[in-house]
Amino acid sequence: MRLERVVLRRLAMPLVSPFRTSFGVEDTRDVLLVQVEGPEAVGWGECVAMSEPLYTPEYVDGAHAVIRSHLLPRLQQRGDELVADEVATVLSPVKGHQMAKAALETAILDAELRAAGVSMSSRLCGVRDRVGAGVSIGITDTIGELVELVSGYVEAGYLRVKLKVEPGWDVEPVRALREHFGYELPLQVDANASYTLADAAHLSKLDEFDLVMVEQPLRDDDITGHAALARQIRTPICLDESITSVAAALDAIDRGAAAILNVKAGRVGGYLEAKNLHDVCFERGVPVWCGGMLETGVGRAANVALASLPGFSLPGDISASDRYFRRDITEPFTLESGHLAVPQGPGLGITPDLQVIDEVTTLKEEIIWQAT
Ligand SMILES: [Mg+2]
Incomplete structure (x- = not known):
């Protein structure tokens, strides 16, 4: 080139x-x-x-x-x-x-x-022309504010809701969302490494809410701790920050530290390595989903292409552009029945x-x- x-x-x-x-x-x-x-x-x-x-x-x-x-x-x-x-x-x-x-x-x-x-989706061997969209909700000041925020996204058609949690903001907001939206809504939480294994009993209180997963409860480098936690709670553990390579992913999976993986190309060095990560998880039957990093339309286009691969069986943190930006730097990605269309044009297609x-x-x- x-x-x-x-x-x-x-x-x-x-x-x-x-x-x-x-x-x-x-x-x-x-x-x-x-x-x-x-x-x-x-x-x-x-x-x-x-x-x-x-x-x-x-x-x-x-x-x-x-x-x-x-x-x-x-x-x-x-x-x-x-x-x-x-x-x-x-x-x-x-x-x-x-x-x-x-x-x-x-x-x-x-x-x-x-x-x-050639489109990015074709290059990565994608199989879908649209991908399921989930929304990631930051920590709010009050539970009322959270419920109102989630209501708007559910009405907009998002297929699942992910709630950021931390010590002091976990069981009660989750309970409030289950009481308000019922158990039909696919709901998961992301702790961004803010707990320790000493919080295992507390985290087990989330089990009754039938969450799809708890993401990265413990420190990035604590694979042993995640494996121990997985034996003490019923909610499946998903790893994000810990997964910096295919080798790190295999280690976490084989040691029982992760039942699900969040795939972010930026965290593993690129979309080609992210595809490799998808492929090894797909072979092992480990579900993956595509994470998000508040991308503009450029990064979003690449994420949507990645999420078109067959192992991305769960909706990702792939939202419409207006979730984050009033005006994007590309044509906006819009939600259609809870999905985003995979760009079909050459390259990123935007x-x-x-x-x-x-x-x-x-x-x-x-x-x-x-x-x-
Ligand atoms: Mg995360």
């Missing part, structure tokens, strides 16, 4: 409402957008690192720096022979930084697929709107691609 220029942009995207989790509050999404340009096509990738290193060690300033100083120079050494399939291998000497690597690989893959006229992007750009860096 011949490339001539890379543009790194930082965007300030105001969220429609602040999003609170056990590790912090976001009200503006600081997006790092990667654009690669060649004579045949332009490709796009979105880096999902957050402003602060609280969800995982990565953060957006760090991702920007590592792309500029360590990742791009390695890719440029491959020159015109570079293909998306080998990006992960070329970048493997650099430890970690999966979100930064994923953004670069996605942009190069998108350019390649656009040039070849068209970034350069005028809108320019309006929200806070920093733009152009790098001439110099094959060395």
